[in-house]
Amino acid sequence: MKKILFPTDFSNVANNAFVHALGLAKLVHGELVLLHTYELPIIDSQFGVQNYKEIYDSIELSNLDQYKDEIPKLRKIAQENGLEAIKMNPILKDGDLLHSIKETVKKENIDYVVMGTSGANGWIEKLLGTNTGEAITSLEVPVFCIPEGSKYSKIDTIGFTTRFREKDKVALQNVLKIAKAAHAKVKCLYVETKDTDNSAAVYQEWETLFKDAPVQFFIIPGENARETIEDFIISQEIDVLAMISYKRNFFQWLFTSSFTEEMAFVSTIPILALHE
Structure with a gap:
């Protein structure tokens, strides 16, 4: 079974691309790996070790709660498009987005990546750092880039x-x-x-x-x-x-x-x- 990686920030742009990812999964008889990432902040050294832990735990819990809230919304989108039968495997990771994508592609034996070409809060811009434009080309799988205005339809x-x-x-x-x-x-x-x-x-x-x-x-x-x-x-x-x-x-x-x-x-x- 083919595996399709779908990195998401849960924005409207990402949700639109999600329908394309579902459609591709149906086409190739595949399943989706839903990836959401977040980065832990760098905290001033004046904080004690216990304070570090409390802050990080709070951030991780907040992201986990958001993730739990958003996944049912994605399942609803799938249902609305008659694609609820597509298997979805959610993954929440802390760390750099590009690194997480590359790591997940390798670990999960990903066949395709599907992603929107813009996102909320500069999400996609994180892919455009000094070296990222060339670094992402190191992915050895095809990448479907879905523009914001692209509505999913049958491919003829x-x-x-x-x-x-x-x-x-x-x-x-x-x-x-x-x-x-x-x-x-x-x-x-x-x-x-x-x-x-x-x-x-x-x-x-x-x-x-x-x-x-x-x-x-x-x-x-x-x-x-x-x-x-x-x-x-x-x-x-x-x-x-x-x-x-x-x-x-x-x-x-x-x-x-x-x-x-x-x-x-x-x-x-x-x-x-x-x-x-």
């Missing part, structure tokens, strides 16, 4: 941007697994610039390799990749866009406002971030 078409590199074939195979489960088709986009180093022979090789798969290839000339991708999303009615994180700062680029300003579709289209 998955877009996949490629450079026709050898390692892209593995990523496309992973996308096809999801497409097969969803009975969806995959449309692959390559933006061909004047500096392209690919050839007609490369395109033909890919066509032959995936001839029995529900894949269609689009080789579109253009010098502005982002505009070409946005046009592709609209014209081909893409429901989910799969992208490979070529850049080490991919996630930081993905979560910043400049990205949403330059690519308007990000407000409604989930992005499946695949790792090299």
